[in-house]
Amino acid sequence: MSEALPRPADDAAEELPEYPLPRSARCPLAPAPAVRELRARHPVTKVRIWNGSTPWLVTRHADQRALLPDPRVSDDDLDPGFPHVNAHRAMIAPVTPRLITNTDAPEHTRLRRTVNGPFLVKRIERMRAPVQRIVDDLIDTMLAGPRPVDLLTAFALPVPSLVIAELLGVPYEDHDFFQRSSSLVLDGAAAPEEARRVSGELAAYLDDLIKRKTDDPGEDVLSEMAGRVRDGEMSHTEAVHMGVAMLIAGHETTATMIGLGTLALFEHPDQLALLRETDDPKLIANAVDELLRYLTIVQTGVRRVAKEDIEIGSVVVRKGEGIVFDLHAANWDPEAFPEAERLDLTRPARTHQAFGHGPHQCLGQNLARLELQVAYGTLYRRIPTLRAAAPIEDLSFDRTGTTYGVHSLPVTW
Amino acid sequence: MTTTRVELDEPKCVASGQCVLAAPEVFDQRDDDGVAVLLEEYPGEELLHDARAAEAVCPAAAIRLVER
Known part of the structure; x- marks a missing residue:
């Protein structure tokens, strides 16, 4: 056997970048340098993921914007080509009921419309006063307590937990139980059996x-879901499932944005000053979208599969091939956001894709925006001397979860 | 002079409410399921900027501004 072994069919895959790509330790708030490089040189390119499969990676803002709403781009996670985020997700897919998170139109549209009521713009706006009260109470408690304190435990985690309790209609006397349990469920460091x-x-x-x-x-x-159960529009089990899903989806993400957003502002004192000195709701709303753009905490990419051949520039994605959309790369695309690497709370940032794009865009985004507007709009104004109590080099970041965040953020004032 | 007409592709709408946030005088949401409702099919000069912003932020590509 002196002949060279035949090249395995996926030999080329040996050279493919492993996705997700690592961030630089020196710039913990910036997207992975390699993903920015790919966007500039190979905006639609193959990568290798955890199971050895090689989906396409799409990094340009314009391409994501065109493809994510495209009906040929599917969220069907039972398709053999679907590029699952990890082994756990791949394992549970066949036993997961069909939900808004794994269906396409028209089924998805119907399902989404049944759960969308609470997130209507005018209904979310009615939450502003209760959210303000929650934020003010937590700041009062923080100011009366010791310092330095971890901003995540004292403020960032309880805000969404209490807001979701309010939204779902958890009675006040159960808030303590609700907050303690939801924090524990989401704490990556908690023992799995606990x-x-x-x-x-x-x-x-x-x-x-x-x-x-x-x-x-x-x-x-x-109460609204209970009504839908009574009217036969959803089952009791689905209602419980949806309640738990809302709790989980809305908790860690918002907490992470409060923590990481505050850290980003500490690193940009001129931008922090803008927020500290304003009560202009337009500026605050814009600041929230710019921080969402700049930080784009979802770090595993949006996963889809092609249901037909799709041409993107000079590339053809074949039917059955997986597609991964890196949201942070798109949100730092200089063609969409000039000087994208600059945090500028006054820039037009509204077309960012931090909540994704397409029909599956985050269901809770309006609530998340409201919570962040109240949190950022109140915390720095009420504690004008708020500052980091540890250098950024000493902080540890979650580099493996669905969302990128800081584990704890010691602050003082 | 051109007139700009707003087209709303209702079956595509996923009721995210982004058009209402961008252009509250051009769009509303249906109370029961949040599906977009077009308030101004022909937004005048003063509403055009908002209407374009709504087109830009619609996640479902359900809004289109047509000039004629």
Whole structure:
């Protein structure tokens, strides 16, 4: 056997970059340098993911904007070519009911419209006063306590937890239980069996609460879902599932943005000063979108599969091939945002894709925006001397989860 | 003089409400499911900027401004 071995079919894949690509330790707030490089040189290119498969990676803002709403680009995670985020997701896909997170139009459109009511713009706007009260109370407690303090535990995590409790209609006397359990379920450092036990308790709690709201409805989301269960529009199990999903989807993401956003502002004192000195709702709203753009905390990319051949520039994505959309790369695309690497709270930032793009764009984005507007718009104004109590080099970041965030953020004033 | 007409492709709408945030005088949302409602099919000069912003932020590509 002196002949050279035949080249394996996927030999070329040996050279492909492994996705997700690592960030630079020196610039912990910037996208991975390699992903920016790919965007400039190979905006649609193959990468290798955890299971050895080689989906396409799309990094330009304009390409993502065109493809994510395209009906040929599918969210069907049962398709053999679907590029799952990790082994766990690949494993649970076949046993997961069809939800807004894994269906395409027209089924997706129908499902999404049944859960969308609570997130209507005018209904979210009615949450502003309760969110303000939650934020003010937490700041009062923080100011009365010791310093330095971890901003994540004292402020960033309780804000979304209490807001979701309010939205779902969790009675006030259960807020402590709700906040403690939801924090534990989401704490990556918690023991898995403990997290599983508490997660079971939470589901049981929501299950019982939905039953109580069926008999005694209020003006909240669980009461509304209880009504839909009664009218046969959704099953009781689906309602519990949706309640838990809203809790999980809305908690860590918002907390992460409060923590990482504050860190980014500490690193840009002139921008922090803008927020500290304003009560202009337009500027605050724009600042929220710019921080969402700049930080783009979803770090695993949006995953899809092609249902037909799709031409993108000089590349043809074949039917059945996976596609990964790196949102941070698109949000730092200089063609969409000039000087994208600059944090500028006054720039037009509204077309960022931090919440994704296409029909699956984040269901809770309007609530997230409201929470961040109140949090950023209040915290620095009420504590004008708020500052980091540890250098950025000493902080540890979550580099492996779905969202990129700082584990703890010691602050003082 | 050209007139700009707003086209809303309702079956595509995923009720994200982004058009309402961008152009509250051109779009509203249906109360029960949040699907977009077109308030001004022919937005005048003063609303055109907002209407274009709504077209730009619609995640479902359900809004189109047509000049004629």
